[in-house]
Amino acid sequence: xxxxxxxxxxxxxxxxxxxxxxxxxxxxxxxxxxxxxxxxxxxxxxxxxxxxxxxxxxxxxxxxxxxxxxxxxxxxxxxxxxxxxxxxxxxxxxxxxxxxxxxxxxxxxxxxxxxxxxxxxxxxxxxxxxxxxxxxxxxxxxxxxxxxxxxxxxxxxxxxxxxxxxxxxxxxxxxxxxxxxxxxxxxxxxxxxxxxxxxxxxxxxxxxxxxxxxxxxxxxxxxxxxxxxxxxxxxxxxxxxxxxxxxxxxxxxxxxxxxxxxxxxxxxxxxxxxxxxxxxxxxxxxxxxxxxxxxxxxxxxxxxxxxxxxxxxxxxxxxxxxxxxxxxxxxxxxxxxxxxxxxxxxxxxxxxxxxxxxxxxxxxxxxxxxxxxxxxxxxxxxxxxxxxxxxxxxxxxxxxxxxxxxxxxx
Numbered sequence: 001x002x003x004x005x006x007x008x009x010x011x012x013x014x015x016x017x018x019x020x021x022x023x024x025x026x027x028x029x030x031x032x033x034x035x036x037x038x039x040x041x042x043x044x045x046x047x048x049x050x051x052x053x054x055x056x057x058x059x060x061x062x063x064x065x066x067x068x069x070x071x072x073x074x075x076x077x078x079x080x081x082x083x084x085x086x087x088x089x090x091x092x093x094x095x096x097x098x099x100x101x102x103x104x105x106x107x108x109x110x111x112x113x114x115x116x117x118x119x120x121x122x123x124x125x126x127x128x129x130x131x132x133x134x135x136x137x138x139x140x141x142x143x144x145x146x147x148x149x150x151x152x153x154x155x156x157x158x159x160x161x162x163x164x165x166x167x168x169x170x171x172x173x174x175x176x177x178x179x180x181x182x183x184x185x186x187x188x189x190x191x192x193x194x195x196x197x198x199x200x201x202x203x204x205x206x207x208x209x210x211x212x213x214x215x216x217x218x219x220x221x222x223x224x225x226x227x228x229x230x231x232x233x234x235x236x237x238x239x240x241x242x243x244x245x246x247x248x249x250x251x252x253x254x255x256x257x258x259x260x261x262x263x264x265x266x267x268x269x270x271x272x273x274x275x276x277x278x279x280x281x282x283x284x285x286x287x288x289x290x291x292x293x294x295x296x297x298x299x300x301x302x303x304x305x306x307x308x309x310x311x312x313x314x315x316x317x318x319x320x321x322x323x324x325x326x327x328x329x330x331x332x333x334x335x336x337x338x339x340x341x342x343x344x345x346x347x348x349x350x351x352x353x354x355x356x357x358x359x360x361x362x363x364x365x366x367x368x369x370x371x372x373x374x375x376x377x378x379x380x381x382x383x384x385x386x387x388x389x390x391x392x393x394x395x396x397x398x399x400x401x402x403x404x405x406x407x408x409x410x
Contacts, residue, residue: 014069014070014176015067015068015069015070016048016067016068016070017066017067017068018066018067018068020068021046021048021068021070023179024046024070024176024179025046025048027175027176027179028044028045028046028072028172028176031044031167031172031175032044035165035167038165039160039162039163039164039165040077040165040166040167041077041078041079041165042074042075042076042077042078042084042104042105042106042167043074043075043105044072044073044074044075044105044106044167044169044172045072045073045074045105046070046071046072046073046176047070047071047073048068048069048070048071049068049069050066050067050068051066051067051068051069052066052067053066053067072105072169072172072173072176073105073106074104074105074106074169075105075106076104076105076106076107077104077164077165077166077167078141079158079160079164080158080159080160081140081141081142082138082139082140082141082147082157082158083138083139083140083141084104084136084137084138084164084166085103085104085107085112085136085137085138085139085146086101086102086103086104086107086112086136086137086168087101087102087134087135087136087137087166087168088100088101088117088119088134088135088136088137088148089101089102089133089134089285090119090120090132090133090134090135091119091275091276091278091279091280092279092280093275093278093279093280094278094280095278097119097120097130098119098274098275098278098279099117099118099119099275100272100275100276100286101114101137101268101272102168102169102170102171102285103168103169103170104166104167104168104169105167105168105169105172107169112137112268113146114268114271116146116148117137117148118148119132120132120133120135120150121135121148121150122135122148122149122150122153123147123148123149124147124149124150124153124154124156124157125150125153129150132150132151132152134150134151135148135149135150135151136148136149136150136151136154136166138154138157138158170285174284174285190227190281190282191280191281191282192252192256192276192277192278192279192281192282192290192293193249193252193253193256194249194252195223195227195252195282195287195290195291196251196252196255196256196277196290196291196293196294197245197248197249197251197252197253198223198226198227198245198248198252199219199223199290199291199293199294200248200251200252200255200294201241201244201245201247201248202219202222202223202226202241202244202245203219203294204244204248205240205241205244206219206222208294208295209222210295211288219291219294220287220288220291220292222237223287223291224284224287225237226238226241226245227287228284255293255294255297256277256293258297258300259273259274259277259293259296259297259300260274260277260278262300263296263300269289272289273289273290273292273293273296276289276290276293277290277293316359317359317360317361317395317396317397318359318360318396319360319389319396319398320360320362320386320398321386321398322386323386323387323388323389324385324386325385325386326383326384326385326386327383327384327385327386327398327400328381328382328383328406329355329357329360329362329381329382330357330379330380330381331355331356331357331358331360331362331379331380332355332356332357332377332378332379333353333354333355333374333375333376333377333378333379333380334354334355334356334376335352335353335354335376336351336352336353336354336371336374336375336376337351337352338350338351338352339351339352339365349367350365350366350367351365351366351367351371351372352364352365353365353366353371353374353403354397355380355382360398361395361396361397361398362382362397362398362399362400363390363392363397363398363399363400364382364384364399364400364401364403366403368403368404368405370405374405380405381405381406381408382400382403382404382405382406383403383404383406384400384401384402384403384404385400385401385402386398386399386400386401387399387400387401
């Protein structure tokens with residue numbers, strides 16, 4: 001699986017208590033009412049799925065707690081047959097302009113063709129303006145035609161009597177996040193390298209916590225408090241980790257450079273992250289996805305280490321013993337897979353066992369009971385006869401027949 005497939009887009013979701021869930025629904029209703037008064041024709045809704053969490057209290061007694069997994073859903077606004085799919089925010093980069101998509105409630109970004117979009121483009125007045133910061137992606141409800149229209153042209157394009165109102169899922173999430181104990185921006189602007197350096201240092205100090213964390217504050221929250229917070233607790237946090245963040249400045253630049261060079265793919269999360277990292281500064285609205293660069297980098301490095309380890313094994317692997325020779329080896333079980341086999345009319349199940357012992361990669365098939373008692377990662381010793389020398393994916397494998405496991409002596 002490549003890096004892009006392993007990365008997960010930060011969800012617009014929370015895990016809330018019943019009281020917090022009720023209060024959040026009420027706040028969403030107020031957002032709906034306020035937007036409707038302005039001319040918003042869509043609908044947003046906060047939905048929650050209840051579940052129980054088992055935990056231990058201070059006295060060591062088991063208990064359960066009811067929580068709600070909460071998400072934003074809804075219906076995108078529509079004016080005179082044109083449905084608003086997303087806002088297209090232009091951001092300045094060192095090499096030009098890029099954009100970030102903010103989808104409307106109920107719209108799946110994965111259905112948007114990003115290759116057909118451009119920062120600052122308006123297909124109503126047929127111009128691309130460098131200083132046009134906001135455009136909208138709209139779709140005709142009957143024909144399915146999709147257009148990108150500038151914010152100053154949208155009223156004329158739709159023919160709507162009032163000014164069309166767009167409310168993105170991100171806008172709602174930010175307001176609800178602040179309502180649930182988040183922070184407000186001080187107006188300060190920070191480079192992507194600074195934000196990532198703060199995220200790296202804070203995650204090293206407190207551990208990485210995703211935005212959907214059930215307990216404690218997320219890394220996004222802590223970075224926001226460090227950069228923008230004005231409370232006494234925020235000032236104490238800055239004093240506590242300021243030296244760590246300063247020391248991580250080089251790491252912030254390293255992460256940004258590595259992700260821009262090596263992170264590829266057409267997924268929306270990857271495209272939005274790359275746009276944020278290329279931007280001259282990070283807005284409060286895009287803070288969460290920029291902070292997630294730390295998790296993306298660690299996944300990418302993990303993938304690289306695994307690939308390098310596999311490549312090292314391929315290059316250094318060597319056959320062991322001569323065919324027909326009895327062999328004893330000790331190594332680590334790296335793969336177990338049951339294989340259905342047929343001998344005549346009798347079906348049997350054997351276990352494929354791969355063992356790595358230094359430069360030796362041993363492969364054996366056995367129906368012995370011991371093969372079902374081991375697990376990947378176990379270190380075992382087996383003895384058997386060399387049946388063949390084979391090559392699989394450029395790795396030299398020594399095939400062992402009639403293997404027996406030698407139990408370690410006490």
